[in-house]
Amino acid sequence: MSETDSTATSSPADDESIDASTAAVSSGDDSVADVERSLLRTENERLRRELERTTRTTYRRTALALLAVGLASAGLGLVLPAGRTVLVVVGAIGIFGGILTWYLTPDTVLSASVPESVVDAHSRTVSDLQTELGLREDVLYVPAPGQVAETRVFLPLHAAYEVPDALTDLFVTAVDDADERTRGVALQPTGAHLYRALDGSLDGDLTPDRLPDAVPEALVEQFELAASARGDRTGETFTVELDAPAIDGLDRPDHPVVSFVGVATARALDRPVTVETVDAEDGRIVLAW
Incomplete structure (x- = not known):
C-alpha cells in the first residue's frame, strides 16, 4: 500500500475518537x-x-x-x-x-406582557385564517343565540357577503349556490366574557341609548382597559375614543377592546354590526350597522 493510501485511510479507533x-x-x-x-x-x-x-x-x-x-x-x-x-x-x-x-x-x-402575548397569539391566528382561506378583512359582530354572550364574530369570504342565519359552526359553508355569499368563519369574540361581566353589573338591559355611557365607563372603571374613554352614537354609527389603551394594537383582528365594543353594540341593537374603522394611533373605534 502506498504512503498516500495509508494516510487517507482512517482506522476504526480514529473514528471512535472523533465521535467521542x-x-x-x-x-x-x-x-x-x-x-x-x-x-x-x-x-x-x-x-x-x-x-x-x-x-x-x-x-x-x-x-x-x-x-x-x-x-x-x-x-x-x-x-x-x-x-x-x-x-x-x-x-x-x-x-x-x-x-x-x-x-x-x-x-x-400579572405582568402586562402576559395579556399582550395572548392577544397577539389570537390576532395572528385570525390573520392567518384570513390569509390562507382568502377571507375578507371585514369583521362583523353578530347576535347568535346559544353562543357565549349570545354573539359571534363573523369573517366573510366574499365582498358581497350576507350574514348567515346560523353561526354555530366554525366554518360557515354554503348548502347550495343560493347560500354562497354566507360563507366565512365564525369565531368566539375575545370580548364575549367582558360583555357578560358588564351585563351582570348593569341595572336593567343595555339599550342603544345607554351605549355611549355604559361602554366607555366599563372600559375605564370596570375593566381598566383604558385611562379614559368617550362614546358617541350618531345615526347608524357608534364611535368610541380611548386614551392610553392598556393593550396596544387596536387595529389587530378581534382586539379585546374592539371586540367588547362590538359585542356590546350588537347585543344592544340586536343586529349585526361592522367594524368600520379602527385608528390605533388616535384610539378611535367606529362601528356601523
Missing part, C-alpha cells in the same frame, strides 16, 4: 444551554418577586397614609366641636379605607 470528541462538544453545548436557561429562570423569579414587593409596598404606604389621615381627622373632631361631624366622617372613611387597602393588597401581580 463530537459527543463531548455537543454535551458541553447542552450543559451551557441548561445553565443559561437556569439563570434566566432565576432572574425571572427575582424580577417577579421584586415587582410583587414593590406593588405591595406601594399599597401598604397608601394604607398607612389613609390611616394617618383618618386618625388625624378623628382626633381633630374631638378637639373642634364646630366641625366634629365632618371630621369624624372623614376620619371614619380614612380608617376604613386604610384597613381595606392594607388587607386587600394583591399577592399576585
